[in-house]
Amino acid sequence: MEDIKIQFRELIDNKNWKTLKQELNNLDPLQIAEIIENTEKSDQIVLFRLLSRKLAKETFQYLSHEKQEDIIEGLASNSMKLTDLLNDLDPDDRTAFFEELPGAVSQRLIQMLSKEEREVAIRLLGYPEDSIGRLMTPEYVAVKPGYTVREALEHIRKFGRDSETLNVIYVVDDQWKLIDDIRIKEIILASPEQTIAEIINDHFVALNAYDDQEIAGKVFLDQDRIALPVVDTDGTLLGIVTFDDVMDVVEEENTEDFQKFGGTEGLDLAYTKTPLLEMVKKRSGWLIILFLSEMLTASAMGYFDEEISKAVVLALFVPLIISSGGNSGSQAASLIIRSLALDELKLRNWWYVMRKEIFSGLFLGSILGMIGFTRIFIWQHTGLYDYGEYWMWIGLSVSVSLMFIVLWGTLTGSMIPFILKKAGLDPATASAPFVATLVDVTGLIIYFTIAALFLGGKLL
Secondary structure, three states: HHHHHHHHHHHHOOOOOHHHHHHOOOOOHHHHHHHHHOOOHHHHHHHHOOOOOHHHHHHOOOOOOHHHHHHHHHHHHHHHHHHHHHHHHOOHHHHHHHHHHHHHHHHHHOOOHHHHHHHHHHOOOOOOOOOOHHOOEEOOOOOOOOOHHHHHHHHHHHHEEEEOOEEEEEEEOOOOOOEEEEHHHHHHOOOOEEEEHHOOOOOOOOOEEEEEEEHHHHHHHOOOOEEEEOOOOOOOOEEEEEEHHHHHHHHHHHHHHHHHHHOOOOOOOOOHHOHHHHHHHHHHHHHHHHHHHHHHHHHHHHHHHHHHOOHHHHHHHHHHHHHHHHHHHHHHHHHHHHHHHHHOEEEEEEEHHHHHHHHHHHHHHHHHHHHHHHHHHHHHHOOOOOOOHHHHHHHHHHHHHHHHHHHHHHHHHHHHHHHHHHHHOHHHHOOOOHHHHHHHHHHHHHEEEEEEHOOOOOOO
């Protein structure tokens, strides 16, 4: 190995690049890496630049992290060679390399990747799933506060062609820490000799790369922006997130919530692209749970079997009773889940919601109760159905039951999302079928208990 090093040293001194290149390409990557590791820094760059594209990629993976950094630094003046190297590296090797670099250096190197490789690199750079870091793009324009407006505009013309958006320009210091963002309109309207530092106000909103993507959607809505900067915990500018990317995520999350609320797991693909067996798998779980829960309804009916046998007429109103309770519960759940998602309600607002739903439930239940009593009255007096001599007590049983069952449904539907959120679960899991099933069982108990009070000593 020492003889080879001497041979290469002589070839470099004599600037015999053709022979040096031929000799290098006759060695395997591990041998070349050993040579580079044991030569001077200036010689390392020379040797690496002479490698073929494939050999450079394979050799780089055998180098120590320190040598890798030296190579990257040395290739900075040859952007084409550096770009090819970064794009050719295996994603896991490249990610491991990027993770060891300061945030500002990684950010600059990510910009040199192709669009496809950049997406892979960002995805693998250690950002948690569903984090803002997975959404960001490094395609933006940044200027220094010492730039004049004229210099800033020249910089934008030079580097802005591939930027995701030019509506907002970002101001960073020498360590790539975000100082401010500034609308392009302000730069255009400013005097050419003004510095960027003179027209910024040091007031900006930034997203943390490790925050959940839902936060980005809320910030965009609050700030009315088309793009927001993304920083790490040290304030280093890593990239930007644009409104359209965030809205895609918001749409996916809303779709998943709607699917959950409908009593199914969220679909990973569109309905038309989801295979039949996958669709069955997603829907069967909740259906089984709801089916087993509905068995409690049959158990409740069986418990009141004696009452039903004495007053069969009570069974006529069971569908009416349980559907009204389930519908009111589903209404309340949908309103509360959406309000929680929009941050209109917080966990601390549960008592306010409960009070409001108590009055809403009483009013709604009273309305349905009056309609139910009126229906029995009309049917009895027009001969459509004969409820017997105790028709009025039957009507009161139904109307009062409706009032309390609707009240119970609204309270149940409004409180379950709070309970789930308090437990750290998705409030959307409080699906309409789940709430309806819960209210069905309890509604039957309420109905037959009230009927026993009104009809005791009469029909019962």
